[in-house]
Each structure stands twice: as C-alpha cells, then as structure tokens.
Amino acid sequence: MIMLFNTLSRKKEVFKPIEEGTVKMYTCGPTVYDFAHIGNFRAYVFEDLLHRFLEYAGYRVIRVMNITDIDDKTIAGAIRENVSLQQYTEKYIRAFFEDMECLKLKKAAYFPRATHHIPEMVSIIKILLEKGYAYEKDGSIYFRISSFPSYGKLSQYDFDRITTARTDSDEYEKEQARDFALWKGTKDEPFFWNTDIGKGRPGWHIECSAMSMKYLGETFDIHTGGVDNIFPHHENEIAQSEAVTGKKFVNYWLHCAHLLVNGEKMSKSKGNFYTLRDLLKKGYAPDGIRYLLMTTHYRDPLNFSEQSLKQAENTVKHLQAFHQRLFFATNINGESEPEIAKTIEAASEGFFNALADDLNISAAMAEIFSFVRNVNESFEAGKLKAKDAEKIIEFLNRINEVIAVIETAGEKLPGDIICLIRKREQARKEKNYQLADSIRNEIADKGILLEDTPYGTRWIKK
RNA sequence: GGCCAGGUAGCCAAGCGGUAAGGCAACGGUCUGCAAAACCGUUAUUCACCGGUUCAAAUCCGGUCCUGGCCUCCA
Incomplete structure (x- = not known):
C-alpha cells in the first residue's frame, strides 16, 4: 500500500490509480528562458524519485512533462537577442535534456511544448466562453473566478479576505482583480497566433490544462510541482479544467518544498545562485x-x-x-x-x-x-x-x-591493469615494496585504488 | 496583515504520544610491509524557548522567538 500526501486534503492518502496498474502523471516542467538551477532540479529529482518508485512498485507510469516555451521571459529573451522564439528556447531545451541525463532523471513519455498546442488551448477557451466561465475584454480573455465556486480549494485561501495593492493595480482590464488571463490579446508584440478567439498568445495556466488532458485524459492520477505553484498556477488549472469538463481534474496533488542555500533563498543578487x-x-x-x-x-x-x-x-x-x-x-x-x-x-x-x-x-x-x-x-x-x-x-x-546513484556498468578492468596488479602481487610476495608501491601509484594515476585484504587485492574506481 | 511549512548532535537528516534511526566528519581500536579500504567502538540525559495536558511529550495544546514560502504568471 502506497501512501501519498495530497495537497488537496493536506493528508496522507492511500494511492489508488484510476486504471489498475497504470499511473498517469503530469509534472510541471521548465520555462526555457535560461539554464535550470538546482532549485528547479530539486523538484525534478523529487518527481523522478516518485516516477521510479511507482515503476519499482510495479506500475506502468505514463508521465507528461511540459515545456513552457512561451511566456513573458522567453519573449523578452527572444526580443533581446533578436531571434525567433524557437531559436531562443531551443538551446535551453537542449541544455535541459542534457542536465536531465546528467542527473539520471527518467524521461517522461511526452514533453509537449506550449507553442505546439495552441489549437488545443484555443478550443478549451472557446468552451469556457460558451459556458460563461470566461469573458473577453479588450482583445484578451479572462477566467471569471466568481463563476467557479470551489476556487481556492487547493491553496485553501479565503479570497474574501485577500486583497493586496498588487492585485488592485493590475495592468490588465479585468472584471475582478483575481480573474486570470486565458488568452492575451496582442497589438504590436512580435510573437502571436491568429486564431478563432483573436490575435494573441496563451496565458500561462492554460497550457497545462490543455496538454495534460490531451495526453492523460480529463481526469488523471497525479500532478506535481513546487509549492510555489499551488497558487495561482495549479489552482487556476483546476478551475479551467473542471469548468470545461465538469469532472474532477486530478486525484493527487503533490508539491515539493523549496531549496534554500545556506539558509537563504537562492538569488542572483546574493551570489548564492547555482545552476x-x-x-x-x-x-x-x-x-x-x-x-x-x-x-x-x-x-x-x-x-x-x-x-x-x-x-x-x-x-x-x-x-x-x-x-x-x-x-x-x-x-x-x-x-x-x-x-x-x-x-x-x-x-x-x-x-x-x-x-x-x-x-x-x-x-x-x-x-x-x-x-x-x-x-x-x-x-x-x-x-x-x-x-x-x-x-x-x-x-x-x-x-x-x-x-540511481550507483554506477553499475563496466566492472571489468583493462588487461594491462590486471597484469600490473599481478606484477605487484608478486613484488609484495618478494617483499620488494618499493616496486609494489610504485605500481600502486601508477595504477592510482589511472583512477584505480587498490586494497590489500587477507583474501587478495581488491580494486575500486576512485 | 492573512495563510502554509520548518527549527532534532560539528554538519546533513529520520522519528510525530512510550523513553533519540541513518549518513558525513572526528577520535580510539582491529587489520596492513606502509597505506587505503573495511570492520568494531565512542560522539544529543536531549529535540528553538516558555507554560500546560498525560502514568509517559521531540512528538498533543497554548504562547513566544527565529527561518523560509505563497498572497496573479518563480520548482
């Protein structure tokens, strides 16, 4: 029996997948505007451990990890370098896969990119508009939170008591400050799509709803991310997805805590920032x-x-x-x-x-x-x-x-080293310790440590 | 201000009502030609602090202090 802590209930729950023997899991992936840092990797390593353990427990794991290649930061980067969005994000996508391999992070079955799923997002937004969960204003489309009564169930925020200066002075024209953008109408920005719902680009949250449901179905087992995603990102995903389907979006929400560096938040200005x-x-x-x-x-x-x-x-x-x-x-x-x-x-x-x-x-x-x-x-x-x-x-x-921290491959030594070890054994028998030690040093230079035991000489890689 | 985590030996880290796992480092010992590695042993009367509940608290309750997170696009 596997127990998992579900952010929805704030309790450990018995894990039971929808389909016996199979786990469908969505993990929020990188926004590819820069190299990922170790705080990001903390989350990815956690997701990897979960993935690996579920397989160890006998489940078939179908995992999706999205790649956010369109957002304010990737747009800013592409403009700054005067290249296309794809050219800009490509090198960070490649770097991300290299890093994943380096840390032995298991590959997801799908790595969907936001820019490849604009039609899926548009069709969700159209349904939300039809059902009255969304409204258009000044070319942009927003989700009307007041139309979704259970909003806040994941983050357990009481929205009647929260108002901040930040939300009140929001740059976009919304009915209510807490409504969030599904679609951002563009006027003179370089990156946009011409669609049935207008000229623009998607909001952040909609990609995860569109891509998770496309690959995993309307209801799936596990969704993970960092705690900072609970609100607003995951809260918004729930609202969008459940408003569209009328079904529960995700059964188990798992979130990992942050990484600190020397007890402080990692930040470039503090100089404690590591990729x-x-x-x-x-x-x-x-x-x-x-x-x-x-x-x-x-x-x-x-x-x-x-x-x-x-x-x-x-x-x-x-x-x-x-x-x-x-x-x-x-x-x-x-x-x-x-x-x-x-x-x-x-x-x-x-x-x-x-x-x-x-x-x-x-x-x-x-x-x-x-x-x-x-x-x-x-x-x-x-x-x-x-x-x-x-x-x-x-x-x-x-x-x-x-x-996945033990190197299990390649236990054979090259023949010349084996010969050297035998030569040294002989020297030791003859008490020619000078020769024995020089051979040991020679082998050590090649990265092999020798250990003399009562049963013979062992070697280990440095 | 609201909400949510966390504070356990030199460092990292489990335990979450029954009397402090484990890892790293350090020290002592065994082994060894010398090493290295390995093995054995030692290293928290005490779990941020103050009260309370209980036969029993690191674990529950109340308060205080620190650290971090979220409160509209940061894993």
Missing part, C-alpha cells in the same frame, strides 16, 4: 548532487550548501565502492549462507515500506546502509561466497533503479 552547470564546473559529481537533492524528504525545505554536497558525494562514493567490491567475492566458491538471503529480504522490505510511506527516502536509505553494514561484516568474516555476492549485486541493481 547544475556551475556545480559541475566546480568539480562536483552528478551522483552526489542527485543524492543530496533526493535525500531530504520532498515536503521539507532542503538547505543546500557545498559542505553538504561534499558529504553527499562521500556517501555515494562509499555505496559505489561497496558495489564494486562485491565483484571480488564472485570468485569465492562455497555454500551460500541462508542469513544473506534473509538480510536481502529484510532490506528489500524495509526499503519498499519506507518509500511507500510518502517517499520516506531517509528511512529507505537507512535500510540500505544497515544492509551494507551486515554484508560487510560477512565479507570481512570470509563468509561471503559467489552465490550470495551475486544475489546482493542483483539486489543493489534493483534498488538502484529507484535511487
């Missing part, structure tokens, strides 16, 4: 970054610092070394220990149960670490045999489908 690329340039490893972003529970604020990134890197390094070291036991013949199977079983169950409880990754990792300790004990005691080592590797590979 993934910045961190890679500083020499940090992608797996460490992924681990750090992943291992704070998604609903808690994550305080990022380079110190904690180093800690995360060390943790991953240990896990990696553990995985590689297991291959040295695959040569040891003997009967398998029944304890090992039990240890795997317990870890597997603990890992699953922790994640099934609203993605409690810390508890899940604690299971893994205690498993590692148990296996190491057997290893040190010489009780780990090939049959068991293989089972353990298989188990690690399985959970790595969820955590």
Whole structure:
C-alpha cells in the first residue's frame, strides 16, 4: 500500500490509480528562458524519485512533462537577442535534456511544448466562453473566478479576505482583480497566433490544462510541482479544467518544498545562485548532487550548501565502492549462507515500506546502509561466497533503479591493469615494496585504488 | 496583515504520544610491509524557548522567538 500526501486534503492518502496498474502523471516542467538551477532540479529529482518508485512498485507510469516555451521571459529573451522564439528556447531545451541525463532523471513519455498546442488551448477557451466561465475584454480573455465556486480549494485561501495593492493595480482590464488571463490579446508584440478567439498568445495556466488532458485524459492520477505553484498556477488549472469538463481534474496533488542555500533563498543578487552547470564546473559529481537533492524528504525545505554536497558525494562514493567490491567475492566458491538471503529480504522490505510511506527516502536509505553494514561484516568474516555476492549485486541493481546513484556498468578492468596488479602481487610476495608501491601509484594515476585484504587485492574506481 | 511549512548532535537528516534511526566528519581500536579500504567502538540525559495536558511529550495544546514560502504568471 502506497501512501501519498495530497495537497488537496493536506493528508496522507492511500494511492489508488484510476486504471489498475497504470499511473498517469503530469509534472510541471521548465520555462526555457535560461539554464535550470538546482532549485528547479530539486523538484525534478523529487518527481523522478516518485516516477521510479511507482515503476519499482510495479506500475506502468505514463508521465507528461511540459515545456513552457512561451511566456513573458522567453519573449523578452527572444526580443533581446533578436531571434525567433524557437531559436531562443531551443538551446535551453537542449541544455535541459542534457542536465536531465546528467542527473539520471527518467524521461517522461511526452514533453509537449506550449507553442505546439495552441489549437488545443484555443478550443478549451472557446468552451469556457460558451459556458460563461470566461469573458473577453479588450482583445484578451479572462477566467471569471466568481463563476467557479470551489476556487481556492487547493491553496485553501479565503479570497474574501485577500486583497493586496498588487492585485488592485493590475495592468490588465479585468472584471475582478483575481480573474486570470486565458488568452492575451496582442497589438504590436512580435510573437502571436491568429486564431478563432483573436490575435494573441496563451496565458500561462492554460497550457497545462490543455496538454495534460490531451495526453492523460480529463481526469488523471497525479500532478506535481513546487509549492510555489499551488497558487495561482495549479489552482487556476483546476478551475479551467473542471469548468470545461465538469469532472474532477486530478486525484493527487503533490508539491515539493523549496531549496534554500545556506539558509537563504537562492538569488542572483546574493551570489548564492547555482545552476547544475556551475556545480559541475566546480568539480562536483552528478551522483552526489542527485543524492543530496533526493535525500531530504520532498515536503521539507532542503538547505543546500557545498559542505553538504561534499558529504553527499562521500556517501555515494562509499555505496559505489561497496558495489564494486562485491565483484571480488564472485570468485569465492562455497555454500551460500541462508542469513544473506534473509538480510536481502529484510532490506528489500524495509526499503519498499519506507518509500511507500510518502517517499520516506531517509528511512529507505537507512535500510540500505544497515544492509551494507551486515554484508560487510560477512565479507570481512570470509563468509561471503559467489552465490550470495551475486544475489546482493542483483539486489543493489534493483534498488538502484529507484535511487540511481550507483554506477553499475563496466566492472571489468583493462588487461594491462590486471597484469600490473599481478606484477605487484608478486613484488609484495618478494617483499620488494618499493616496486609494489610504485605500481600502486601508477595504477592510482589511472583512477584505480587498490586494497590489500587477507583474501587478495581488491580494486575500486576512485 | 492573512495563510502554509520548518527549527532534532560539528554538519546533513529520520522519528510525530512510550523513553533519540541513518549518513558525513572526528577520535580510539582491529587489520596492513606502509597505506587505503573495511570492520568494531565512542560522539544529543536531549529535540528553538516558555507554560500546560498525560502514568509517559521531540512528538498533543497554548504562547513566544527565529527561518523560509505563497498572497496573479518563480520548482
């Protein structure tokens, strides 16, 4: 049984998809006006963990991640560089996919772009106009919030008590300040579409309604995003979508908390602003970054610092070394220990149960670490045999489908290094330690660390 | 001002009524030709603060202080 915290009810709920065995999930993706920063990736890593865990639990996951390629910022950027909107956004889209790969973020089934779905948006807006949920004013079209009584149910705002100077002095002509734009009429802006509802461009929220319903249906299982999207973005999506279909839009809303840097909000002016690329340039490893972003529970604020990134890197390094070291036991013949199977079983169950409880990754990792300790004990005691080592590797590979921080490929050493290791073994037997040490240094320069154990020399990648 | 999160060891982080998981770092030990790695052990009488409820509170209630978020287009 999987429990997920639903923002709609502010409670953990038993997860039950509409269609048995399949999860339909929409995750708010990037606005491609710049390189994504690590705060953005915190959300994407959370979504990735959710995606991976649901698959681990046996579900088929159909995920959509939108790409917002038309909004005030992409327009401003294209104008500034005097290029087409597509030319401007293309490089950030490409960069985003590179970054995703770097952090081992699983691909969604669909990455729809807003600019490719204008007709779908227009048709929703037309229905909203027909049904009286929307009105046109001065070339733009707005959603009439007063026509949708449950507005505010996601954010739990009491709109009768909220009025701010900001909303009152809005630049657009609306009936009510809180009404939001579905379609923005344009007069002399360079980017627009000529449609049945006039010349203009879409508002922000409508793209998610149009694209999610196109690929996932009128009602689907999970919709995620950062907490800052709860209001107004997701609130507006609900209003638009439910007004059009008369059906519930989304069953489970999941939102992740923000990332802070050294206890402060990340901002360019404070100089604590990091993109993934910045961190890679500083020499940090992608797996460490992924681990750090992943291992704070998604609903808690994550305080990022380079110190904690180093800690995360060390943790991953240990896990990696553990995985590689297991291959040295695959040569040891003997009967398998029944304890090992039990240890795997317990870890597997603990890992699953922790994640099934609203993605409690810390508890899940604690299971893994205690498993590692148990296996190491057997290893040190010489009780780990090939049959068991293989089972353990298989188990690690399985959970790595969820955590994705262990490099599981390529466990073979090049022949020349194997020869060097043998040569050094011989030198050690002959107590020619000078030669042995120089070979060890030579191999170390190639990124391979040697460990002499009572059972022979092991190697691990640095 | 309204609403919503969070404050747990040097750092990161679980636990959310039954007497403080785990990781990193550090230190001591075992092993080693020396290393490295690994293993074992140690590291919070205490969970921002003050009251209260309870046989029992980090966990519930009230108040205070800090940090962050949202309040119309920021994950």
